[in-house]
Amino acid sequence: MKKIEVLENLVDALKILPGVGPKSALRLTYFLLQRNRNGAKNLSDQISNALEQLMHCELCNNFSEEPKCSICLSDKRDVSTICIVEMPTDLLMLEETHSYDGLYFILMGRLSPLDGIGPNDIHLSKLINRIKNSNIKELILATNFTVEGNATAQYIKELFKDVDIKTSRIARGLPMGGEIEYVDSGTLAQAIVERKAI
Ligand SMILES: [Zn+2]
The missing domain is CATH 1.10.8.420 (RecR Domain 1)
Incomplete structure (x- = not known):
């Protein structure tokens, strides 16, 4: 044929x-x-x-119909905490746990030197600006528990080491190599509640 x-x-x-x-x-x-x-x-x-x-929220990169997304504009969120995730699906998963009410920042990726993805490719200057112009007191690193996700969390922690801000990593309830997108919401809720300062 x-x-x-x-x-x-x-x-x-x-x-x-x-x-x-x-x-x-x-x-x-x-x-x-x-x-x-x-x-x-x-x-x-x-x-x-x-x-x-749909565009990306100018503050957090989440999908939005407006320049700023509903989470960033909400007056019900705790503006002293920001959770850093890799992708919009991770934000969605965390929202479904109903155990976090702070702000978010989506990297739209993770550091991956082998794929040529460096610090300039994951919006870090936008993150620095966001934190500079805010009252954020705690940065929760919720990148995946993969080699790249852990390296990205470590890199961001170092980036803010001289800033008066607490950094924490979501807890190891997640399996090594675990991607947030595929973790059930109970485990994820526990991981965020039991986050550890790093
Ligand atoms: Zn936003």
Whole structure:
């Protein structure tokens, strides 16, 4: 059978999703086109809308429809504490634990010299500015318990060692190599409550 280019392009596009290989991508493509064309149209519209309308909060990098996100603007948050995470999904997971009511800062990555990701690639100057212009008293390092996540936490701790601010690391309830995104919310809640000064 001659290849149909538009079909192939859609299959290729779906392969960017985690866990979707060539076979599942092909199956999803056929599902969307032959069984759920309305759903497919809606999916396509929602992806376009999200890409057009969402930006990164200018204070914390979280996804937001406004320049500043609802967490940064909320008057119910404890503004003396800031929790540093790698990605927006980590923030989401921590929010779901309902055990933390401070602010956040999302690095949008982690230090990874092998992948060419250095301090300039994880918004550290933005973090320094944020802390300089605030009443933050405690910095909670909630990067993943991976080699890169630990190195990133250590680097940030060093960065603020001469500043009058307490730094803590979420507790080791998390498995070594553990990524916050995949930890259940009970364990994560415990990890943040039992955080240790470093
Ligand atoms: Zn924000």
